Amino acid sequence: MERLTSVKNPTVRALRDLKDRRVRQETGRILVEGEVMIREALGCGLEIHDLLADARCEDFAREMEAQGARAFCVPANVLESVCETRSPQGVCASFSCPEELTLEQLPDVIVALDGVQDPGNVGTIWRTADAAGFQALLLGEGSADPLSPKVLRAAMGSGFRLPFATVSDLPEALKALSQRGYRVIASDLKGCDFYARPNPGRKLVLLIGNEARGISDAVRACADMRVRLPMRGGAESLNAAIAAGIMMYDIMKEYE
DSSP states (O other), rough: OOOOOOOTHHHHHHHHHSHHHHHHHHHEEEEEEHHHHHHHHHHHTTEEEEEEOOOGGGGHHHHHHHHTTTEOOOOOHHHHOOOSSSSSSSSEEEEEOOOOGGGGGGOEEEHHHHHHHHHEEEEEHHHHHHTTTEEEEOTTSSSTTTHHHHHHHHHTHHHHHOOEOSSOHHHHHHHHHHHTOOOOEEEEEEEEEEGGGGOOOOEEEEEEEEETTOOOOOHHOOOOOEEOOOOOSSSSOOOOOHHHHHHHHHHHGGGO
8 A cells, every 4th residue: 555645745635625615526526534434435335536544544444445445544644634623533535426416306305405504504404314214405505515524524424325406596496396296394483383384295395594594585485384493491593403303303203
């Protein structure tokens, strides 16, 4: 296994550049950190390319070579220059991007994000959607890039497993879905009690808005129903990912 020692090495720089959204789009590759996430990506059928490992993960690197990776041994400072985590887990790798769904390919039960900007929130919602039984994630303009290392890390493998789609015009996408029989449920602090909502039917979109502003007026106009979680204590609102999780799990009761 070849050893790379310089942060300026072309392979090292290529992996480091994958932290940039534009580079991910141009190359069709993503950066995955840690043994667990790399195994998840492989298990979901993504193609592995270059891998950097420090001394702790040399055995794992050799294992990944057998899976088709081009593996390199690097010192800790080189790995730290590539990874976003403050204390890297000893290994990172580039993979081919998972394929996005088109609007026409979206399944029946979707969670949609209207300008959810925090990568941790986007990843947590993605992971919770996977756990709760939702079938896809739809991201409107202004939401965090679903393929950024921070989002994928927060999604903990669900970003490789649960399909996603991105759209530049979320209101138009919602109108198109409504024409195909979807009911749009929007989380809105001015909506009705979430637990008093009517049954939306078998095809639905749950909308989660921006952390500070909520859903936009244009998106609100597309909603068949606007709902809010009751605040029985002193808090005025919940974190977007927490609110989405509560709603997704409760909605899925209707599918049991």
